[in-house]
Amino acid sequence: MPQETLGILLAFAGALFAGAVAILAKLGYTGVDSTLATALRTVVVLVFAWGLAALGGRLPELALIPARSWVFLTLSGLATGASWLFYFAALQKGDVARVAPIDKSSTILTMLLAIPILGEIPTPLGVLCMVVMGAGTLLMVGIRRPARGEKPSGGSWLAAAWASAVFAALTSILTKLGVTGIDSTLGTAVRTTVVLVMAWAMVLIKLGGKGAAREMKAIPGSGWMLLALSGIATGASWLCQNASLQLINASLAAPIDKLSIVVTILFSRVILKEKLPRAARIGLVLLVAGTLGLLI
Incomplete structure (x- = not known):
């Protein structure tokens, strides 16, 4: 199988898993502090990532990771953690159908950042697709009137969703730089470790040790299950995405990942x-059309 074809298939697999994450998280985060829930699901992703790295016999390669990759993987982990915290905070207050499109708009930001950082210059068709995707995102976000008896959610979810998109774009670029020359499974495990440390640090700052313990005791069994499934889906998505980034350009892998919105x-x-x-x-049609146009 050609390298580019394999990279595209892996990117689509990552999109499939990513598409389920928002729903599982929306259900699992109900009634749970979003920062704590993010930290808990990261534990699942961490076990998943390091388990696969160990099964693949990649742990001895830790000593071979160059300093440059350590730096970019660490920065990628921090950007990922920030993106998650903002994204899941937005999901708690806003509709999935409105939060998700904003998160997927990070494709446009990724392509713009790829120009000066990675030297990936978009074609005229690529520029047109970005415009179409931007228009589609704005139409999907829209302005919805609250239903009868529903309280307005305010604009806090909107700001959080856009912040998530910015950090998600940075994640794509930094991951591309970080996994170059190393095994993608190992890169995922290292990045997840950084996210875990960041997430739990935020929990301790926000809730404190006793507050976090009280919150965890209040989580029902179904909530734990949904958070675990969300973490597993995230880990599978990451592994596929990182593997695809080693085979194809970030400006191609990122748009495919965003098809998870469907x-x-x-x-x-x-x-x-x-x-x-x-x-x-x-x-949605414009967003998908623009994304598919980037694959031509």
Whole structure:
């Protein structure tokens, strides 16, 4: 199988797993502090990532990772942690169908950052696709009037969602720089470790040790299960994405990853009963069309 074809297939597999993450997290984060929930699910991702690295016999390669990769993997982990914290905070207050498109708009930011940092110059078609994707994102976010009896959620979720997109774009670039020349499984494990340390540091700052313990005792069994499944889906998505980044350009891998929004929207409609207005449906078509256009 050609290297580029394998890279594209891995990117699509990562998108499939990523599409399920938002729904599992939305359900699992209900009634749980978003920072604590992020830290808990990261534990699952960490076990998943290091377990696969050990099974693959990659642990001895830790000593061979160059200093440059350590720096970029650490920065990537910090950017990932920040993106998660903002993203899941937004999911707690906003509709999945509106938060997810903003998160996926990080594709545009990734492509823009790839120009000066990675030297990946978009084609005229690529520029057109970015414009189409941007228009689609704005249509999907829209302005929805609260339903009868529903309290307005305010704009806090919107700011958090855009912050998540910015850090997600930085994650793609830093990961591309960090995994160059090393095994993607090992790179994922190292990056997850950084995210875990950052997430639990935020928990201790926000809730304190006793506060975190009280919050964890209040989480129901179903909540623990959903958080675990969310972590497993995230770990699988990461492994596929990092492997694809070693085979294809970041400007190609990132758009494919963002197709996970189709899976997310479908699940949000079926499971969460979130309706998609006409303008948002048009926006989704534009977002997907722009993404597919980047693959030509």
